[in-house]
Each structure stands twice: as structure tokens, then as C-alpha cells.
Amino acid sequence: MTIEFESPKPIAQTQFVLKTVAEEMMRSKSRYFDEHEHEIPWDYIEFMHTAMKTTGGGSLAPKDEKAEADPNKPKRPPIGYQLLAAQIETLAWGDVGMYLVTPGGGLGAAAVQAAASPEQKAKFLARFGGEKPAFAAMCMTEAGAGSDTSAIRTRAVLDEKTNEWVINGEKIFVTAGDKSFNSYEKLDRGFIVVWASIDPSAGRAGMRAFVVESGTPGVKIAKLEHKMGIRVSDTAAISLMDVRVPFDHILGSPTVEKTTTGFKGAMATFDATRPLVAASGLGVARAALEFLKEKLKENGVEIRYGLPRQKLSNIEREVIDMDIMLKSAWLMVLKAVWMADNKKSNALESSMSKVKSGDVTTKITQKAVEIMGPLGYSREFLLEKWFRDAKITDIYEGTGQINRLVVARQILGYSGSELR
Amino acid sequence: MYSFEPNEEQQMLVDAVGKYASTDLRPAAREAEESRELPKKLVGKGWELGVLQASIPDAYGGFGERSAVTGALAAEELAFGDLAGAFAIGAPNLFALPILLAGSEEQKKEYLPKVIEGEWRPYTAALIEYSFDFDPSDLRTTAKFSNNEYCISGEKAFVPFAKDAEALIVYANLDGRTQGFIVTKNAAGLTINNERENLMGLNALPLYRVKLDNVTVSASDRLGGASGHDFEPVLASMRLASAAAALGVARAAFEYSRDYAKEREAFGVKIAQKQAVAFMLAEMRTEIEAMRLLTWEAAWKLDNAKGDAFSEAYLASVGAADMAMMVTDRAVQILGGHGYIREHPVEMWMRNGRGFAMLTGLAMV
Numbered sequence: 001m002t003i004e005f006e007s008p009k010p011i012a013q014t015q016f017v018l019k020t021v022a023e024e025m026m027r028s029k030s031r032y033f034d035e036h037e038h039e040i041p042w043d044y045i046e047f048m049h050t051a052m053k054t055t056g057g058g059s060l061a062p063k064d065e066k067a068e069a070d071p072n073k074p075k076r077p078p079i080g081y082q083l084l085a086a087q088i089e090t091l092a093w094g095d096v097g098m099y100l101v102t103p104g105g106g107l108g109a110a111a112v113q114a115a116a117s118p119e120q121k122a123k124f125l126a127r128f129g130g131e132k133p134a135f136a137a138m139c140m141t142e143a144g145a146g147s148d149t150s151a152i153r154t155r156a157v158l159d160e161k162t163n164e165w166v167i168n169g170e171k172i173f174v175t176a177g178d179k180s181f182n183s184y185e186k187l188d189r190g191f192i193v194v195w196a197s198i199d200p201s202a203g204r205a206g207m208r209a210f211v212v213e214s215g216t217p218g219v220k221i222a223k224l225e226h227k228m229g230i231r232v233s234d235t236a237a238i239s240l241m242d243v244r245v246p247f248d249h250i251l252g253s254p255t256v257e258k259t260t261t262g263f264k265g266a267m268a269t270f271d272a273t274r275p276l277v278a279a280s281g282l283g284v285a286r287a288a289l290e291f292l293k294e295k296l297k298e299n300g301v302e303i304r305y306g307l308p309r310q311k312l313s314n315i316e317r318e319v320i321d322m323d324i325m326l327k328s329a330w331l332m333v334l335k336a337v338w339m340a341d342n343k344k345s346n347a348l349e350s351s352m353s354k355v356k357s358g359d360v361t362t363k364i365t366q367k368a369v370e371i372m373g374p375l376g377y378s379r380e381f382l383l384e385k386w387f388r389d390a391k392i393t394d395i396y397e398g399t400g401q402i403n404r405l406v407v408a409r410q411i412l413g414y415s416g417s418e419l420r
Numbered sequence: 421m422y423s424f425e426p427n428e429e430q431q432m433l434v435d436a437v438g439k440y441a442s443t444d445l446r447p448a449a450r451e452a453e454e455s456r457e458l459p460k461k462l463v464g465k466g467w468e469l470g471v472l473q474a475s476i477p478d479a480y481g482g483f484g485e486r487s488a489v490t491g492a493l494a495a496e497e498l499a500f501g502d503l504a505g506a507f508a509i510g511a512p513n514l515f516a517l518p519i520l521l522a523g524s525e526e527q528k529k530e531y532l533p534k535v536i537e538g539e540w541r542p543y544t545a546a547l548i549e550y551s552f553d554f555d556p557s558d559l560r561t562t563a564k565f566s567n568n569e570y571c572i573s574g575e576k577a578f579v580p581f582a583k584d585a586e587a588l589i590v591y592a593n594l595d596g597r598t599q600g601f602i603v604t605k606n607a608a609g610l611t612i613n614n615e616r617e618n619l620m621g622l623n624a625l626p627l628y629r630v631k632l633d634n635v636t637v638s639a640s641d642r643l644g645g646a647s648g649h650d651f652e653p654v655l656a657s658m659r660l661a662s663a664a665a666a667l668g669v670a671r672a673a674f675e676y677s678r679d680y681a682k683e684r685e686a687f688g689v690k691i692a693q694k695q696a697v698a699f700m701l702a703e704m705r706t707e708i709e710a711m712r713l714l715t716w717e718a719a720w721k722l723d724n725a726k727g728d729a730f731s732e733a734y735l736a737s738v739g740a741a742d743m744a745m746m747v748t749d750r751a752v753q754i755l756g757g758h759g760y761i762r763e764h765p766v767e768m769w770m771r772n773g774r775g776f777a778m779l780t781g782l783a784m785v
Binding site: 001002003004005006007008077079082305306307308309310311320321323324327328329331332334335338339349352355356401404405407408411412414418419420 | 421422423424425426427430489552553554555556557678681682692693695698699701702703705706709710711713714716717720721724730731732734735736738739742777778
């Protein structure tokens with residue numbers, strides 16, 4: 001091992017390519033979709049699907065990196081998650097709401113990738129490389145169960161006569177729930193991954209995820225939320241009434257042992273996804289900071305890097321602080337995904353990157369609006385939109401507080417019962 | 421490629437320096453601070469770890485190659501033990517590294533072996549000036565060139581070991597550029613205050629005010645020779661050392677307050693089990709990590725001559741100074757009243773922690 005900060009070529013290449021996508025297909029439409037909530041950006045969806053299909057898997061998810069066929073060739077270190085983080089950051093720099101509408105399975109596919117058997121993976125994930133784009137979504141949150149996922153009340157009961165799972169419950173805040181479940185002519189069939197208990201007396205140990213295919217009877221998209229930001233991304237409330245799915249749609253073991261290993265396995269999915277969500281926030285933060293610097297420059301305000309602090313103006317200090325925050329937060333994301341690529345346990349680094357990114361993203365966008373004054377508040381520019389888009393970074397995929405709790409437990413060596 | 425783990429050689433150095441910091445420096449730190457004196461043997465033992473020696477190529481008497489990354493790793497470890505001790509052990513760096521980085525071939529041959537061969541000896545440098553708006557790139561001390569000589573005038577502050585130093589580098593403003601000049605201890609016009617500086621922290625480190633009244637040095641004593649040198653790499657190295665030392669002090673404060681919080685009980689539980697305390701610790705750990713990575717990246721960029729290395733070293737030093745203040749302040753807060761009394765080290769670390777915002781120039785990597 002060594003300490004090195006040379007951006008691998010594939011990362012630089014993907015950033016270069018996606019920057020054009022971000023400018024041409026995202027930025028130019030940002031305002032329109034912000035003001036037309038729940039309209040679907042088909043151009044972007046179809047473009048991304050075609051582009052991802054040409055370059056490989058049909059989704060943004062990292063591919064299984066096989067060892068080089070030629071044993072004489074030096075083995076390249078894996079960079080799948082690093083590449084993904086860089087892609088997400090660049091797309092989010094374009095428009096984070098639209099990034100969330102990237103087809104290919106998102107968090108739903110990530111759950112399958114993390115917890116499914118090889119047969120299940122083949123069955124559920126093949127569609128993402130097909131002719132038409134497809135979506136998948138994760139249904140975790142309920143009205144009474146946000147960060148405390150162990151409070152989930154959705155139930156799955158095995159009907160032994162038909163060998164089907166029967167699911168009942170109400171889910172909210174499902175990103176891309178509409179596109180994953182409802183049928184659209186331009187989309188291939190998607191699915192939702194529903195978290196439910198198969199044994200409420202077992203608490204967390206009884207929690208399982210189920211793949212529910214698009215169109216399954218009993219599932220209803222109850223409503224689409226109206227949000228402060230990321231408006232182009234649909235956020236659905238979904239009700240499930242006597243929803244029947246085949247036995248093999250359960251991810252993980254169908255029997256309950258009185259341990260929490262199953263649930264911990266599910267939570268481990270977050271170790272992989274948290275730095276990626278952190279990366280998406282940092283894309284927004286970078287957009288805001290770049291815009292701020294550009295406007296300051298236009299107005300003749302120079303940032304004099306290198307001067308002692310006490311000689312700097314307030315604006316200069318703020319901008320320099322933002323640079324420090326953004327750069328260091330990005331390095332934390334990189335380290336967390338580098339650990340994931342190298343199969344190192346990254347629960348601490350993953351949550352730290354999310355804590356930092358949640359803070360940095362909200363602070364940078366808030367400060368940028370403040371410094372720009374009336375221009376920052378005006379809808380003439382996208383800055384006010386980025387301020388609204390940014391806030392979700394500190395909320396979804398574990399709020400800043402939940403992630404602080406995870407970090408604290410790690411550094412103190414405490415269990416969930418020792419530090420609640 | 422990105423990679424975030426020290427290599428084997430660096431890890432060996434980190435382990436050795438870390439062990440010395442924990443078993444030698446740390447236990448002596450409070451006594452040294454109160455008595456305003458670091459034991460010679462203690463500094464000597466730290467010197468023998470060979471951090472500087474390993475940065476100098478064998479052509480000049482050393483046994484390695486300078487790496488800012490390795491230097492930053494070592495500086496963090498030393499400062500984790502004790503900041504004054506770290507600065508004392510590294511004082512010769514202030515003289516040797518600018519010569520290595522910016523000196524002429526003659527200067528390297530003349531001075532580097534002298535500094536690094538054998539025991540620790542006081543060599544130092546004078547950068548800081550005693551004014552609120554001190555700016556290393558806009559110095560008040562001036563150097564003027566005439567008759568193939570430089571004439572230096574001004575006043576320098578916080579110069580480590582100035583009283584005993586065999587030679588020092590004095591930084592001065594030469595036609596708007598910061599340039600270093602090698603000044604030996606008996607130079608005419610050089611006066612060192614008898615009284616040591618009295619500061620909020622770092623009391624174990626002997627720091628002096630130095631006056632230069634028309635001190636004359638020959639053209640060949642200008643750092644880099646007749647055409648001089650670029651000050652940016654020297655300054656970046658100072659900033660990185662400061663950032664890395666800030667990491668060490670912060671980590672010391674974090675670990676100490678974390679361990680305390682796991683012992684101390686209130687309302688029937690350990691205070692670490694209270695979210696108010698646990699969240700502070702989580703944020704301290706997160707900020708340390710953030711600034712460590714920024715420092716490492718800046719150091720790596722410096723080692724690999726990347727274009728933005730200097731500005732990133734600046735960002736790292738500014739960020740790490742803030743971080744050290746935040747972390748050490750919270751460590752005192754977590755210990756409460758016990759943090760404020762001098763029985764525990766956290767109050768000393770908080771005083772030391774404040775220094776990073778203004779003490780660039782006391783260390784180099």
C-alpha cells in the first residue's frame with residue numbers, strides 16, 4: 001500500500017464525458033423540471049440508458065471486477081466504487097434531482113446486488129441491460145419508521161398453500177417509486193424492494209427485503225410528494241394490500257434465527273451507498289461554489305489564497321473555508337469507496353463521509369446564497385435551487401444525526417444498546 | 421491510483437516515532453511545560469529516530485530522500501506525543517530542509533552533513549515577525565544588495581533555540597520577494613534577546629526574539645546562491661508541517677477525551693453514552709480525518725510537483741488550524757472542570773492548539 005492521490009485515468013475520462021452530459025442535458029433543463037414537478041425527463045433517461053448500455057452494464061452500479069485473464073499482466077486494483085462516486089458527483093453537479101432519475105435500478109438494484117443469491121441476481125438484474133430503460137426502488141421508510149428502521153410494521157406472511165409471501169403495509173418516501181412500479185410505454189418493467197417483517201416478535205432479526213415486480217396486484221402508488229427540492233425525482237407513498245409475491249422473491253434466508261446478523265447484513269448495504277449519496281451532495285456543493293466564485297470574479301472580487309487569515313476579507317475567508325470543506329469532504333468519500341473497492345471494512349469511513357458531506361453540502365449552498373445576496377435568492381439563477389436540492393443530502397440515506405450515532409458507536413466501541 | 425495507507429517503510433517509521441511519542445515525549449510533556457525545559461536526553465532520543473536524516477540523500481550525509489508525505493506522517497506522531505518536543509526535535513529541519521529544497525550545491529555540501537551527522541545540535545530559522553498582520557510573503561525585515569553583499573535589518577520573533585544555534589536561516593524581504601539568508605551565530609549586528617518569549621503555550625520550547633541591525637552576509641550565503649530561490653516550496657513545507665502537527669495534537673486530545681468519556685459516569689451511565697458527548701466525539705473524529713486527508717493530498721502533490729500543491733498546502737494549514745482549535749476546545753469541554761485544571765493535559769493541548777493559526781515557520785517536513 002501507499003499514499004497516493006493520482007486520479008485513475010478511467011475516472012478522469014468519465015468525468016470529462018459526463019461533464020458534457022451534465023451541461024447539455026441536465027443544467028439546461030434544471031429550471032424547467034424544477035418548475036414542472038412530476039414531469040419526466042425522458043430525453044435524459046433514454047440518453048443515459050443508451051450510453052450505459054454501450055459502455056457496459058446498463059446501470060451505474062459497479063461491475064464485478066474479474067481478475068485479468070492474462071496472468072502475466074499486472075493486476076489492476078479495483079476502482080468500481082471510486083468510478084461510481086466520481087460519476088455520481090459529476091451528474092449531481094449537473095442536476096442532483098435528475099441524477100436520481102438515472103435508470104438502472106438505483107437503490108433497489110443495490111439491495112438485490114448486496115443480498116440476493118446468484119439466481120436471484122440473474123432473474124432481477126438482467127432487465128437493466130435491455131432495450132428499454134428500467135427503474136427499481138427501495139421501500140424502507142414508513143410513517144412511523146424513519147431512521148429507526150427496526151420499527152417497520154409492514155408484514156410478510158408465508159401462505160404455505162400457494163408458497164407465496166403475502167405483504168401488507170404502507171411505505172413512504174420511495175425514490176423513483178412511480179417509475180419503478182407503474183408501467184410506462186418507454187420503460188421496461190421495474191420492481192420495488194419492500195422491507196417487511198416475517199416475525200415481529202424477533203425484532204430486527206425478522207426483517208427481510210422482498211422484490212415486488214411492477215404491476216403486482218395490491219400495490220398502489222398512493223401519492224407523489226411535493227418537495228422543497230430535487231423535484232424532478234419522484235418520491236412515492238406506496239400502499240401494499242395483500243400483495244402476493246413468489247417464495248423466491250425474498251432476499252436472504254426465509255427462516256428467522258434470534259440474532260441480528262440478518263439485519264446487520266442489510267445495514268451493511270449502507271456502508272456501500274452512504275459515500276455515494278455523500279458524493280451526490282458534493283456535486284451540488286461544487287456547482288454552488290463554482291458559481292459563487294465565477295460571480296465574485298465577474299464583480300471584481302479576488303480571492304487572495306495564501307494570505308494570513310487576519311488579512312483576508314470576510315468573503316475571502318468564507319470562500320477559502322468552502323474550498324477546504326469541499327476538498328476534504330471529497331477525499332473522505334474517495335477513501336470510503338476506495339476501502340469498499342479493496343474489500344476493507346468501511347463502516348466508520350462510510351458514515352463519516354456522509355456526516356461531513358451532509359454538513360458541507362448544506363453549509364456551502366447556504367453560505368453561497370447568503371454571499372450572493374438578492375442574486376442568491378432570485379430564481380434567475382440556479383443557486384437558490386441548489387440550496388433547496390442540497391438539504392436532502394443531510395437527511396436521506398441516514399440523517400446527519402443517525403450517521404453521527406454510527407460514527408460514535410464505532411469510535412467508542414459501543415453497541416446499539418450502549419449508545420442509543 | 422488513489423490509495424490511503426502508508427507504505428511499509430512509512431509504517432515502520434510511524435510505529436517507531438509513535439512509540440517514542442507515547443512512551444517518552446508524552447510522559448515528560450507536563451513537567452517540561454511547567455519547568456520551561458525539555459530534557460536534552462529526551463530530544464536526543466527523538467533525533468536518533470532519524471526523521472530528518474532519512475530526508476537527506478547520502479551525497480550529503482543522510483540515508484534517504486525527502487518526502488513531504490513521510491514527513492507529515494512523522495510530524496503527526498511526534499506532535500501526538502508533545503508539540504514542544506516535536507518542534508524541538510525538528511528545529512534542525514528549519515535549517516536543513518530549506519537548504520535541501522532551495523540551496524545551491526555548495527550550500528548543501530557545506531551545511532547538510534554538519535547538521536545531520538551525529539547528535540542533535542541547535543540549528544534554526546527565523547521567519548515570524550511580531551505584528552498582528554505578519555505575512556510570510558510580505559516581510560518587514562529587509563535585505564538590501566550592494567557591493568556583492570546583503571545587508572539585513574529587522575526584528576524576528578519566536579525563533580527556536582536562537583540563543584545556542586550554530587547558524588540560522590533568516591527570511592527577509594528582498595525587493596518584494598521573501599528570500600532566505602544563512603547567518604552564522606557570530607555575525608556582527610545579530611542580537612538575541614536574553615529573555616525567552618513568554619507565550620500562552622509551547623513553554624518548553626526555547627523561543628527568542630532576534631534583532632538584525634545591518635547584518636551583512638556574502639552573496640554566496642543567500643539561499644540558492646546568487647539568483648536566490650523560490651520561497652513557495654519552503655513555505656508549503658512549513659504549512660504542511662504545521663497542519664500535520666495540528667493533526668497530532670488534535671488526535672491526542674480526541675483520544676484522551678474519548679477515553680475519559682468512557683470512564684466518567686453521570687446519571688448512572690458513562691458520559692460517552694450520552695449523545696451530547698458522543699456526537700461531539702464523532703464530529704471531532706470526522707474533522708481529524710477530513711484534515712488528515714487534505715494534508716496528505718497536499719503533501720503528495722508537493723512530492724509530485726503538482727500545479728496546485730502550494731495552494732492546497734495553504735488550505736490544509738488553514739483547515740487544520742481551525743480543526744485543532746475545535747477539537748482541543750471540545751476535549752476540554754468533555755472533561756469539564758477536570759479539563760480546565762492542569763492535572764490533565766487537555767488544557768495544554770488547547771493552548772497549543774490555538775497556536776497553529778499563527779505559528780507557521782516553527783516546523784518543516
